[in-house]
Amino acid sequence: MKGIRLLNSAMLLIATLATPALAQFPGMGGAAQPKALPGTAGDQSPKGSAKITGFIVDSTQGKPVDYASVALYDRTSGKAVDGTIADDKGKFTLSKLVAGNYRLLVSFVGYRNQTIDNLTLTNGQSLELGNILLSTNVKQLNEVTVVGQAAVIEEKVDRLVYNADKDIAAKGGDATDILRKVPLLTVDLDGNVSLRGSSNIRVLINNKPSTIVASSVADALKQIPADQIKTVEVITSPSAKYDAEGSGGIINIITKKNSLQGLNLNVDGGVGNRGSQLSLNGNYRKGKAGFTLGGFGRAMYNVKTLTDLQQTSRTTTSTTQTRQTGSGTTSGSFGQYRLGFDYDFTEKQSITAGVKYSAQNMVNSQDYLTQLFTGGTPTSSSRRDVDVKNLSGTVDMNVDYLHTFKPQQEFSISTLYSRNDLTNNFFANLLGGTGELTGRQQNLNNNLNQEFTIQSDYQTPIQKNQLLEVGAKGIMRRVDSDYRYLLAGPTGEFSTINNGTAGALTYNQNIAATYLSYTYTTKSRYTFKGGMRYEHTFIDARTREGGNLGVADYGVLVPSINASKTVKGTTIKLGANRRIQRPGLQQLNPNQNAANPQVITQGNPQLRPELTDNLELGLSRTIKKTFINATFFARFTDNAIVQVSQPSDSLKGAIVTRFENIGRQRTYGVNLFANVAATSKINIGVFANIFYASLSGQTLNLDRTSTTITNEGFVPGGGTFVNATFKNGWGVQGFGGLFGAQLQLQGRSGAFGFYTIGVRKESANKKYSLGLAAENFLSNRFNIRNTLTSPQFDQVNNVYLYNRGIRLTFSLKLGKMTAEAPRKKAKGVNNDDVKSDGTDGGGQQQPATGGGRPR
Structure with a gap:
């Protein structure tokens, strides 16, 4: 202690x-x-x-x-x-x-x-x-007085920290509303996260992984209420203490906790034109034992979209044009319930345990009108009404033990079991040109993702200016995916389609890892942190139809080094590391997602990991009341996992997108950030993320011979925010950002803008507050334009999102708390090890993975 x-x-x-x-x-x-x-x-x-x-x-x-x-x-x-x-x-x-x-x-x-x-x-x-x-600064709730405000953005030795508890405009929203405002990050309007242009990141929640994140980062973020997030940590140059996974970096979302003695209860809620939320969280601590119990539910509704798709597919003998329009709505409900316990055996020994259950029920309803043309002449017209269901239930259970011997010397053992049941289905009514029902179609895709992790860490100081850290970790992971397509006429029972569109995948992935990290500070105040991590991955992948897929085991040695020095008030940081990116669940899933049969996606269970080398140089300085940071970075990725699209062999006019290990990516960029403390109550921030990317890989010509293509260009982005508090409990916050089109091997995904403003009034005794927030209120809709091109096809897909929103929020605090000395709790498991793949931008949700945190 x-x-x-x-x-x-x-x-x-x-x-x-x-x-x-x-x-x-x-x-x-x-x-x-x-x-x-x-x-x-x-x-x-x-x-x-x-x-x-x-x-x-x-x-x-x-x-x-x-x-x-x-x-x-x-x-x-x-x-x-x-x-x-x-x-x-x-x-x-x-x-x-x-x-x-x-x-x-x-x-x-x-x-x-x-x-x-x-x-x-x-x-x-x-x-x-x-x-x-x-004198203590913690009093009864009705006596607290807050003077000034903490910085919204903080830079630490190995990470950038966004203090989300200062964000009053996002109350009633979800984690995506918070992450959009974090420098270095880009979150598209589907909730897909990228860091410096890379979606190959790891996302942790309270330093722990979860199979809910492994299934879908975008879906997981929608299940975290914004007003329960304390900070978001962005780590761009992880040391050997971190899992080797996450070539783009690591994001750790820290939710609010309570370490005070006594009993308290917080009720938070909000209602708006596109979503509502209610949460209840309680904490009780007496002596050495503490308990937490909480839960929240969130509903989203009235989220409308329009789509406009134009694509051309070519063969050596013919050309087919597709014109498609669609309209739809998205609705869903989310819930999360948790029970936690911690106990201090002595001042130096503690144990922490917890269980959490998360659930989601999302439905995306779309109506498509599709017309096919050959040589400019209409050849067919059809309608399709589709309901896409994305259902999941996740259980996380952990037990962690920590023993502190003396300052900076400690030993810990952590365990985690996580299980995610994911159902990703669609049901379609097939309609003729005059609207008559001609048939029905179902795709049933059930996934089960389980993992058990055990790890041990030990750190000890060596003299006063050195620190040694060692550890070992084992992850046992199993993924099962069972899929099939069913077809029926206008009436009657469904029957299986016997054309290869049914199957099952079993994917066992076991990882053994060990690391050594050493930190040294010189007499002239240079700080060096170097380390080495080795991870060996054992894979047993097989399908029900084809047997063992022959994916070989592999090992990787991951070095890292970080250095820092402060010279005349300017802090200089250098970082270099190697990262590995394993394929995610849906990137492996062989099920064909054909909710929109003109835009089909499919995973590849034979994917190999990609390797990335990262370099970065960071400069930061505080000039009076202004904090300035500039970071220059370079990223080199080989064997990259990229999406490759080509015309379907069996469905006329359709484009099929698969994941392949054929990419080579080079990225060079700069992140700029400035935060001005105009007064003790007003903060103004400005940030810009600009990088140049070059991607190259193999695709097919019209005659099906292979050819190398390259896509390159600049990707700009940036924004500004203002956070202010006033007398009598009033507070105001505004945010606005523009994010450039992201580069893909065969094209670009659409640029977009986002802005929000919020006001809050807090009672004098801090027991309750009321707030009002609005987003994108100056425009009726956003247009996300995605373009792809190759010798075999051209595609332009416009998605129009109607997300103008307004919401009213409230918060109520009950209970009486007294101060206690700060306690350090047992560490948790952090699995930083699966690639994020995002969504398809208009059809079924595509589960992804992400995250990371020091281990």
Whole structure:
């Protein structure tokens, strides 16, 4: 426990020394260079003969506050000149100080900061400050007073953090509303996430994976209420401690938690023209034991779309044109229920356990009118009414144990079992040109994704400036997919179509991994973190019809290195690593998704993983009240998993899209971000993501010979946000962004814009609040234009989304809480290891995977 407090204090002290523009120190502008703690190898503070000593004491209990942080500032320049951490008796000493005028800041998590002003030192003086009293900053709910606001964006050594709990406009929405506002990320209007133009990412929820994410990132995000998200962490250069999966990077979504003593209950809800939500969350803690129980339900409705598809397929003898229009609606309900327990055996040992169930029921209804032309002459016309059902139920169960021996030395064992039952079906009425019912069709596709994970991690300091981390992990995963097509006339029973459109896939994937990571800080304050990770994957893949598919086992060695240095207030970071991207569930699924028979998608169970090498250079600096960050990056991917489209061999005019290991991708870009704290209550942010991508791979000519094609170009994106709080509990937030068309091997997916504004009124005692938010209110619809082209076909697909929305939200807090010392809980399992593939943009949802977090 003390080790955790010491680590937290050290982090807080470093952050304090690096941020002199604090609200309580007016006029202290400019970027202060962090000073090393006295006695460390990096201590370069001015040497003198004066000394300051004192004791940090809890004002209510009279007990020492061990490991509180102490920072010393020069009153003239406003810069931090020295700092230290109190010992386990609350005592601190600042020695070898030069004569001058100083200001002392004492801080610790759970307490109000204490400032001692007008300290004057002379050479040789030993100043005894005696007891410095810290008072708790946690009170009963009706007595809390919030002054100022935390930064919306924070940059840490290995990640960028978006503080989503400051987002008042997204209340009543879901996680996609939050992620759209996170720098470096792009979320399209279907909910598919990409990082710096790459969809090969890992997504974790509270540091843990889940098979619900493995099935579909887009669907999983819709099941997380926006107002339950505390932070979103974006990790672009993971160390060896992370799973090797996720070539584009790692996203970790942290939901709100409660570590206070007592009982509390929160009720949140919202109602709007396109969705409603209600959640209930309770926490109870007494002594060493804590319990959490919660659940929420969300419904979406009145989401309308129009589609306009024009495509041409060519052979050596004929050309077929397809013109299709469609209209439809999407509706669905989501639920998530959880029960958690944690217990502290001693100050240094704890156990955490939990079970969570998530469910979704989504229905997408589409009406298509399709016309086929040959040489400009109409040859057929048909209508198709389709209901696509995407149903799933997910169970996650975990047990985690943590033993802390001393500061920064700890051992943990974590386990996780996750199971996802996914049903992805469609039912279609086939109509003639005059609207008469001519037949019916069904596609039944049931998937089961199970995995069990066990891992062990150990870390220990080596001297004061080195840290060693080692660990091992095993993942046992099994995917089953059973699919078939059924056909019936206008009346009567369905029968199986006997043309190869029925089958089953069993895919066993077991992974054994181990890693070693080493961190070293030099005397001149360079920090290096290097490591090596090895993962071996064992695969047994077979179909019911064809037997073993012959997918071989493989191993991969994944090196990584990160370095950082602060020079005259500018922090420079370098990172290099190799990542592996395994294919996701639906990329492997051989079922043909033909809800729209003119636009068919199909997985490939023989896919191999792709390998990516990443390089990045980051620069950041705080200039008075403005934080600026620029990151330049390069990404090189071979054996890339890409979508390849070509005309169907059996269905006239149709285009079939499959996944293949034939791509080569090179990406170079820059991410720019600036955050201005205009006042202590107003933040303004601006960001831009610009990169140049080049993709090359094999496709077919008209005569079915292979040819190499290349697609390249710039992909721009950017946006701005404003977050403000005012007197009497009022708050306002606005956001707007434009995101360029994403590059594909054979074309581009559509660009789009998104904007939202929200206002909230909170009661004086913080027990309840009311809010109103609106999105895309200036336009009736968005047009997403997707284009594909090759020697065999051309396709233009316009999707019009009617998502102008408004919603009213409310929140109610009940209960009485009292403060307790911060506790460190057992770690959880993080499986950072399956590729995300997104959706097809208009037919059935295409399950994907994602995520990641340090392991």
